[in-house]
Each structure stands twice: as structure tokens, then as C-alpha cells.
Amino acid sequence: MDRKTIEYSKAQISQVMMPNEANAAGNVHGGEIMKLMDNTAYVVARKHSRCNIVTARVDELEFHHPIYVGELVTCKAHLVFVGRTSMEVHVIVEVEDLTCDASPRVALTAYFTMIALDHDGRPTPVPKLAIETEKEQEDYLRGKERYELHKLRRQDKK
Numbered sequence: 001m002d003r004k005t006i007e008y009s010k011a012q013i014s015q016v017m018m019p020n021e022a023n024a025a026g027n028v029h030g031g032e033i034m035k036l037m038d039n040t041a042y043v044v045a046r047k048h049s050r051c052n053i054v055t056a057r058v059d060e061l062e063f064h065h066p067i068y069v070g071e072l073v074t075c076k077a078h079l080v081f082v083g084r085t086s087m088e089v090h091v092i093v094e095v096e097d098l099t100c101d102a103s104p105r106v107a108l109t110a111y112f113t114m115i116a117l118d119h120d121g122r123p124t125p126v127p128k129l130a131i132e133t134e135k136e137q138e139d140y141l142r143g144k145e146r147y148e149l150h151k152l153r154r155q156d157k158k
């Protein structure tokens with residue numbers, strides 16, 4: 001199976017947040033943003049693997065800033081690590097106030113682990129990553145550490 005670069009499957013989804021996605025004070029619900037993040041991670045995993053995808057895990061989900069109705073939310077996602085059938089995707093959410101010229105701010109970040117499934121719904125192998133930069137290599141090694149740690153923890157639970 002050919003290797004694919006991280007650049008190849010990078011994805012971005014933008015959306016202006018609406019009142020039906022927020023509470024009475026105008027704060028957008030965390031779950032609305034998480035759905036957008038999951039969708040963006042799905043696009044990345046689907047592009048890389050060309051298979052059906054499910055989300056297996058979300059790590060280090062952090063809400064750094066509130067998001068309000070009317071603001072532009074942009075989810076940016078890229079692959080960090082690839083196992084045999086699993087893909088770890090880093091999702092960064094930027095929020096931009098469209099009433100002024102202020103720069104976008106990072107509002108949320110998380111790592112999504114996505115699993116490729118075959119036509120029978122079983123985990124299926126995905127292409128390996130072609131690492132191109134030192135930063136990608138550093139991130140890959142950290143992703144590998146998380147992957148191995150989660151695997152050990154799951155084995156301990158059995």
C-alpha cells in the first residue's frame with residue numbers, strides 16, 4: 001500500500017455559528033463544535049484511507065476560549081499518526097469575530113482517533129504516512145506514544 005503525505009489529507013471546514021447552536025446568553029454549545037471537529041477529522045481519515053470511518057477516541061479536548069453566535073468557526077485538521085487500521089487526527093478550531101478585523105484565535109484543540117472499516121464493518125489497514133518535515137516527525141513520535149499507551153491501558157482492562 002502506498003504511503004501518503006500529511007498534506008494530502010489535510011482538511012478545513014468553516015461555519016458561522018447560529019442562535020440554534022447556542023444557549024440563551026449566546027455561548028455556542030461545546031457539543032456543536034465537537035460535532036464540527038468530528039466531521040473534519042472524518043474528512044481527513046476518509047481522504048487518507050478511502051474507507052468507511054468511525055471515531056474510536058477523543059484525547060486532550062480543551063476549550064481555550066468561548067465561542068459566540070455570529071462568530072466564524074474554522075476547524076483545521078491533519079493526520080499526526082497512523083497505526084495499522086487507526087489514524088490519529090489533530091483538530092484545531094479557530095474562532096474569528098466577523099464584526100472587526102481581529103485575527104482568529106485558537107478556541108479548541110483535540111486529537112481524534114479514527115478507525116477505517118471494510119465493507120463488513122471490520123477494521124482494515126490504511127496507507128502509512130510519508131513524513132516530510134522535522135515537525136511532522138516529532139508529532140508522529142508523540143502520536144505513537146499516545147497510541148501505545150492507549151493500547152496498553154485497553155489490554156490492562158481486559
Ligand SMILES: CC(C)(COP(=O)(O)OP(=O)(O)OC[C@H]1O[C@@H](n2cnc3c(N)ncnc32)[C@H](O)[C@@H]1OP(=O)(O)O)[C@@H](O)C(=O)NCCC(=O)NCCS
Binds near residue numbers: 054
Ligand atoms: C473502534 C472499533 C471499530 C474497534 O474495534 P475492535 O474490535 O476493538 O478492533 P481492534 O481491536 O482490531 O482495533 C482496531 C484499531 O482500533 C484501535 N482502537 C480500538 N479501540 C480504541 C480506543 N478505544 N482508542 C483508540 N484506538 C482504539 C486499535 O488500536 C486498532 O488500531 P491499529 O489497527 O492501528 O493498531 C470498535 O470498538 C467500534 O466499532 N467502536 C464504536 C465506534 C463508533 O461507532 N463510533 C461512533 C460513535 S457514535
